[in-house]
Amino acid sequence: MTELQILFTGLLVLLLAATIVAQVMDERHPSPAVDNLVVRINAWWVMVLALALAFFMGRTAMVLLFTVASFNAMREFVTIAATRREDHLAVAAAFFLVLPLQYVMVWMDWYGMFSIFIPVYAFLLMPIVAVLKGETENFLVRVASVQWALMIAVYCVSYVPVFLSLDIPGFEGKNRLLIAFLILIVQLSDVLQYVWGKAFGRHKIAPRLSAGKTVEGFFGGILSATLIGAAMFWITPFTPWQAGLMALGISLMGFLGGLVMSAIKRDRGVKDWGDTIAGHGGFLDRLDSLVFAAPLFFHLTRFFWMGHP
C-alpha cells in the first residue's frame, strides 16, 4: 500500500469509530449536543470523501476542489463585509476575474505570477475600480474588506494545491502527502483543542474573541497535534523532529488564524460564516485555521527543503 492509501484507510477507520461511538451515545443519552456531534461527523464524511476524490484523481481535481472552496469562502466573507453598491464592480472583478485567474496560474504552475498576483496586482486594482465611482464614505474600510476577502479566501487558500508544484529532492511524485499532512494536522489540532477543552477546560484563553477556547484545550490540543505530526514523519520528507516542529508551527498558526477570523465575525456581529456545512457553519469556519497555516508551511518547506532559498 502507498502512504496515501494507508492514510485514507486510517481516516476511514477513525471516522467509522467516531460514527459508531456517536450512534451508541445517541441511543443511550440522546441530547442536542449528541445530535450536533452526529451532524458534524456526517459532514466530516462528506469532506473526507471530497478530499479523497481530489487526492486520487490528481492535480486538476485538486485545483478545482480548492477553486470551489475559495468561491464559497469569498462569498461568505463578502456577505458580511461592509461594501456598498458603489463597490459592485470591484466585488464582481474579485469573483469573476481575480479568483479564476489565480487558480489558472496555480494550475499552470506559474510560481512567479501566482505568488504576487493578488498581493500586488489585485491589491492595486481593487481601490482603482472602487475609486472610479467617486464614493468616498468609508472608502478605506470598503476597499480593505474586498482586499481581505481576496487575500484570505483566495490567495491563502490557493496555497494548498500549490504544494503539488514543489520540487523536493528525493520526494518526487509524493507532494500530495504534504497537503495531506497539512490538512490532517490543522484539522486534528482543531478537533483535539475542542476535545481537550471539553474534557479539562476551566480557564478561558480569549474570552472576548471565542467563548469556547480554553487554556487547557490550547496546550492539550497543540501538544497532541505536535506529537501526532512527529509520528507522521514517514509521509513527509522530514525527520521526526522536523515533522514535530512543522506540526507545532501549523497548529499555532491555525489557532491564531481561528482567533483572527473570530474577531472579524464578532466585529460584524455574526456567529458563523454561513451554514453550508451542517454542524460546522460555513466553509470559512472549517478553513479559517488552514488559511493561516498553509502559506507558512509552504514557504518553510520551500525555503528549507527545495535547495534554493
Next chain:
Amino acid sequence: MRRLLAHIMAGAIVIFARTITAVRGVWKGVAPAPVRRVYFANHTSNGDFILLWAAIPPQYRRHTRPVAAADYWLKNKWRAFIGRDVVRGVLIDRNPETRTLDPVTQMAEATDAGASLIIFPEGLRNMTDAPLLPFKTGLYHLATARPELELVPVWIENLNRVMPKGEIIPVPILCTVTFGAPLEYDADKERFLQAAYDAVLALKPDTGDQ
C-alpha cells in the same frame, strides 16, 4: 409545449438563483404548509419574488403566485413569458385611471382558485437608505375581503447587494428569506398596516449593515 417550456424555465431560474445566492429559507414563525397564504415582503430588487419563490418548497411553490405590475411584465414578449407563464404572476394595472380590473378583486379571485400570493406592500422598489418604506393599503383590503388567508410577513436579506439597480453582473452574496409568524387581522386600517410593517421589519437580521 409552452407549459413545458415554462416549467423548465422555472426550474432553471430557481437553480440559477440558488447558485448565485445560495438562498436559504428561514421558517422562523411558520412552517411550509398546504394552506393559502399571503406572503408580504420588503422590496429592494426585481429578483425579490424569484428569491422568495425559490425559498418555498417546490410542492407549494407551484401554487404561489407573485402579484406584480402589468406595465413592467407585459412590456415585451420575453418578460410576458416569464411573468405570465413561468411564475404565473397576478398582473395588476398600477394606474387607477386606466385600469379595468380592481387589483384587490384580482388577488382575491386568485386565492379563491387555490393560490397563495406574494405581495410587496411598499408598492415600489425601495431605493432609499431606509430599511422599509410605508405600506400601501392593498394588503389591508385583501385581508378584509378574504379573512381566512394566512398573512405571513417575510424579510428578504441581501438581494439588493447581489444586483444593485443599474448593474448587469450579479455578484454571489449569500441571501436569506425569513418567514415570520402569521399576522392577526385588525379591522382598524392604520393599526393593521402598522402591525404588518412592524412584523416585516422585526425579521430583518441586525447584521450586514450597508
